[in-house]
Amino acid sequence: MTSHNTLRAILAMVVSMGSFVASDSCMKLAMEHAPLFELMLMRGLVSLTVCLGLILALGQAGSIRRMFDKWLVARGVLETIANLSFIFALGFIAIADLTAIVQTCPLFVLLGAWAFRGEHLGGQRLFLILVGIAGAMLVAQPGSGAVSPLASLAFITAIASAIRDLLTPNVPKGMPPLVAALTVITVLTLTGLAGMLAVEAPVMPGPREILLMVVSGTMAVAGHLLLYLTYRLGEARTVAPFMYTLTIWAVLSGLVIFGEVPNRLAIAGMLLVALAGLAIIWLDGRQRKAEALMAVEAAH
Structure with missing residues (x-):
């Protein structure tokens, strides 16, 4: 793998993370004047249009029928749970605090792999997972005020996302990433439609809300596509740390859009979550090198 490709992969990861935050920021702005499920439906329709356009442009239309695979649908349901929890909390919690808690997701993935697949975790990783969760608790600051109970929604987002990721290896090999994304987007869009019809009084969106949802939906698809390209261009152990951007x-x-300034405890918690994740990635890299050296020595 060339260093040029590695740099492109890192750039793709950083821009991907920025795309997801841009999408969520647009949603938070639009929620000031429009109901949640209606906005989910609007964003979903934009994302569906963009995703289908890319699938057709890439000549993958024949794979659309595979979007109903049971594992893809299960991932879509879990993504919907994660998305609903995140978006609802977004209306009450600073986006930086919410995102920091959600970044415990990789730590929950490790715990799930250990609990349900019997994968070896080790004392160091277990300690780092506990450090990361403690950092998330510093961000959430339970008992500090009326907003803190809603921080539990961020943990629901992280856990649902972790289960989604644990199910991903069950998806049939060769599934086009855009088709997998299409399943998730479809489930999210249908959830928005059902929620709007069941519990909301639809309102006529203004030009501002329409524009925000166009940007949000486009940024969501861009984030998923760039994330896929990241792992096609670079090695996971090299690019994964940049997810913490x-x-x-x-x-x-x-800071720029909402004027939200994290307090010192929240900043300390964000650093703990990021450092715990980076330390686990470093441990994994060291373990792979040791295993590769042992394999070379065994061959001789």
Whole structure:
């Protein structure tokens, strides 16, 4: 793998994380004047249009029938749970705080792999997972005020996302990433439609809300596509640490767009979550090198 491709992969990861934060920021702005499920429906329709356009442009239309695979649908349901929890909390919690808690997702993935697949975790990783969760609790600051109970929604987002990721290896090999994304977007869009019809009084969106949802839907698809390209161009252990730039983007969004300034405890918690994740990635890299050296020595 060339260093040029590695740099492109890192750039794709950083821009991907920024795209997701941009999408969520647009949603937060639009929620000031329009109901949640209606906005989900609007964003979903934009994302569907963009995703289908890319599928047709890439000549993958024949794969659309595979979008109903049971594992893809299960991932779509879990993504919907994660998305609903996140978006609802977004109306009450600073975007940087919410994003920092959600970044415990990789730590929950490790716990799930250990609990349900019997994958070896080790004392160091278990300690780092606990450090990361403790950092998330510093961000949530339970008992500090009326908003903190809603921080539990961020943990629901992280856990649902972790289960989604644990199910991903069950998806049939060769599934086009855009088709997998199409399933998720379809489930989210149908949820928005059902929720709007069941519990909301639809309102006529203004030009501002329409524009925000066009940007939000487009940024969501861009984020998923760039994330896919990241792992096609670079090695996971090299590019994965840059996923934590999501928190940096969220802090910038909070400061510039919403005037939200994290307090000292929240900043300390964000650093703990990021450092715990990076330390686990470093441990994995060291373990792979040791295993590769042992394999070479065994061959001789």
